[in-house]
Structure formats: structure tokens, C-alpha cells
Amino acid sequence: MEKILEVKNLRVSFDTYSGEVQAVRGVEFDLNKGETLAIVGESGSGKSVTTKALMRLLPEPHGYIKDGQILFEGDDLAKKTPKQMQKIRGKDMSMIFQDPMTSLNPTMKVGAQIMEGLIKHQKMGKTQAKKRAIELLELVQIPNPHERINQYPHQFSGGMRQRVVIAIALACNPKVLIADEPTTALDVTIQAEILDLMKDIQKKTDTSIIFITHDLGVVANIADRVAVMYAGKIVEVGTVDDVFYNPKHPYTWGLLGSMPTLDSEEEELFAIPGTPPDLLHPPKGDAFAPRNKFALEIDFHEQPPMYPVPGSETHFAATWLLHEYAPEVEIPASVKRRMKDISKSSDSGEGEKQ
Numbered sequence: 001m002e003k004i005l006e007v008k009n010l011r012v013s014f015d016t017y018s019g020e021v022q023a024v025r026g027v028e029f030d031l032n033k034g035e036t037l038a039i040v041g042e043s044g045s046g047k048s049v050t051t052k053a054l055m056r057l058l059p060e061p062h063g064y065i066k067d068g069q070i071l072f073e074g075d076d077l078a079k080k081t082p083k084q085m086q087k088i089r090g091k092d093m094s095m096i097f098q099d100p101m102t103s104l105n106p107t108m109k110v111g112a113q114i115m116e117g118l119i120k121h122q123k124m125g126k127t128q129a130k131k132r133a134i135e136l137l138e139l140v141q142i143p144n145p146h147e148r149i150n151q152y153p154h155q156f157s158g159g160m161r162q163r164v165v166i167a168i169a170l171a172c173n174p175k176v177l178i179a180d181e182p183t184t185a186l187d188v189t190i191q192a193e194i195l196d197l198m199k200d201i202q203k204k205t206d207t208s209i210i211f212i213t214h215d216l217g218v219v220a221n222i223a224d225r226v227a228v229m230y231a232g233k234i235v236e237v238g239t240v241d242d243v244f245y246n247p248k249h250p251y252t253w254g255l256l257g258s259m260p261t262l263d264s265e266e267e268e269l270f271a272i273p274g275t276p277p278d279l280l281h282p283p284k285g286d287a288f289a290p291r292n293k294f295a296l297e298i299d300f301h302e303q304p305p306m307y308p309v310p311g312s313e314t315h316f317a318a319t320w321l322l323h324e325y326a327p328e329v330e331i332p333a334s335v336k337r338r339m340k341d342i343s344k345s346s347d348s349g350e351g352e353k354q
Contacts, residue, residue, distance in 0.1 A: 013066045037227060098180055110151060166197070
């Protein structure tokens with residue numbers, strides 16, 4: 001498959017009064033044309049910082065890319081000037097943020113906000129831009145777009161505002177769309193509608209999507225591949241089936257085990273013990289080791305490399321348990337039960353990708 005984005009050894013730091021916080025520590029991944037890659041992990045794992053770095057939206061000079069490459073169609077975005085990035089943002093790469101109310105200007109009509117990017121990047125006249133804005137509102141399934149184009153954000157519901165934000169992000173037909181937990185602020189029914197909408201739009205536009213979420217249920221429904229992040233590093237990556245049905249990193253086991261499903265017969269919900277490490281002073285070995293009951297002695301001294309999972313060309317995990325001399329470790333029974341529940345949900349159509 002054709003790669004549209006390659007991230008190599010990305011390191012992002014923040015200078016604080018207490019010292020340097022190493023928020024992203026050597027992240028590497030690819031994004032293929034027309035693919036949806038989900039990046040998952042707990043709050044504070046570095047998901048949003050990674051995507052803000054891709055768009056060069058870090059609060060410089062306090063937040064900055066310390067090292068690495070962000071190759072977009074072979075061109076390194078990490079070396080671009082702010083002025084050069086202004087030509088790329090909105091045109092070639094767009095972002096959908098969590099809260100639509102803070103993403104939209106409350107003093108501007110939604111039509112004017114959609115037209116802004118069209119006039120700037122596509123050099124359209126106002127008449128042409130307005131026509132295209134109406135088409136975009138139709139694309140994101142907002143009823144009566146000819147009337148609603150003249151309304152303000154407060155006249156829309158939360159779900160409709162998120163549709164407007166998606167329309168703005170899609171205005172210039174970007175090649176890469178980054179969605180940073182776009183359904184978090186919405187109720188479950190509206191979440192499902194927005195996810196279906198994004199899948200439908202991707203089919204029509206062949207846009208590549210990076211989807212940030214902490215909700216593994218969302219991942220099963222929308223992604224082609226999954227990257228699991230912990231403490232600023234990617235610890236496992238593979239197809240949805242790789243990660244959901246053959247997880248190899250104990251952190252991924254913990255995420256799957258703590259995922260609620262409608263089919264589960266367990267009364268108690270599993271929780272990963274402990275808290276993520278302080279990235280002011282990152283641990284010497286595997287950052288997950290203090291929370292991992294399967295940790296080996298080496299986990300506390302050396303970071304594991306990214307091992308290929310035997311029998312798969314798409315699945316990799318950074319765990320010493322994949323070393324040839326590591327002891328055999330069984331996936332916990334609670335995680336196996338959760339995987340079985342997820343499989344039943346998928347078979348019944350609930351988790352099946354459209």
C-alpha cells in the first residue's frame with residue numbers, strides 16, 4: 001500500500017518550571033492512503049501531543065519537537081517554518097478536535113467559517129465558496145443546509161456542531177484527517193452517528209484518517225490498524241484483528257480487560273493497577289513494568305525493542321515476553337473472556353466495520 005505519512009523517532013518535550021517533560025519518546029508509525037489508524041491509550045499517554053506535533057500545533061517555544069521526522073508524501077514537516085505549515089494545515093492535513101463548541105467561533109455564522117478555508121486555500125470567490133459550503137453541509141448530513149448556513153453555532157445541537165467541524169475539516173479535500181477524540185463530548189447515540197458519518201465520508205473521499213481515542217469499542221468499529229500508546233511510546237501495533245484477538249503486550253491486555261461489553265456476565269470491571277509514570281523522570285526500563293504483574297527482571301533495567309509477532313507481518317509489540325528466552329505467559333482469563341465477548345458482539349454485527 002502507498003504510504004502517505006511516515007513518523008520516525010518522534011520526540012516531543014515540554015519545558016516546565018520543574019524541568020523537561022518527555023511527553024513523546026521515540027514514536028514511529030506509518031499511515032497508508034485511504035486507511036484509518038487508531039491511536040489508543042490512557043489519558044496522558046501522549047496520543048494528542050503526537051497528533052498536535054504532526055500538525056505543528058505545539059505551544060512553542062515551551063512545547064517542541066526535540067527529534068525525529070514527520071514525512072508527509074516524503075516532505076519533512078518537522079523542518080517546516082510556521083508560514084509554510086499554514087499552507088499545509090487545512091489544505092493537505094486537517095484536524096477535528098474534541099469539543100465542537102470551542103472549535104467554532106461563536107460570533108461567526110457557520111457558513112462563513114466553512115468558506116474561510118475555501119477562500120484562503122482554494123482561492124474561491126464568495127459565491128463559489130458558499131455553494132461549496134452548502135454541499136459540505138449536505139455531505140455531513142445537516143438538514144436544510146441552505147438555511148442553516150446562515151445560523152450561528154449556538155443554534156446547533158452538540159452532534160450538529162461536530163458535523164459542522166467535520167465539514168470545515170473536509171472543506172479543502174485534505175489527504176490526512178486527524179480526529180482527536182471527536183465523539184467524547186457526545187452521547188452514545190450521536191457518537192454512533194458521527195462514526196458512521198466519518199466512515200461514509202472516507203469511502204467517498206479516500207481520505208487517510210488518524211483517529212485518537214481511549215475507547216476500544218470505537219476502535220473496533222472504525223479502524224483498519226491500531227497503535228497502542230503508553231507513557232509516550234507505542235507499545236503494540238497491528239491490524240484490528242491482531243490487537244483485539246491476539247494481543248501481546250500486558251498493557252493491551254489491561255486495556256481489553258477493562259473494556260465493558262453488553263455480553264459480559266462479570267459484575268466487576270477490571271482496572272489496571274497503579275498510575276502512569278512521571279515523564280519528568282522517565283523510567284530506565286519498560287515504563288509499564290511497575291504496573292505489570294508479568295514483568296521480568298529485565299523490564300526494570302532495559303526498554304524492550306519492538307518485536308515482530310511470530311506468524312504475522314503486520315503485528316509488533318514492545319515486550320520482553322516475545323524474546324526467544326522469555327517464559328511462556330498465559331493471557332489472563334478475564335482478558336480472554338472479554339475477547340470472547342468482543343468476538344460475540346462482532347459476530348452479531350455490533351462491532352463489525354462497515
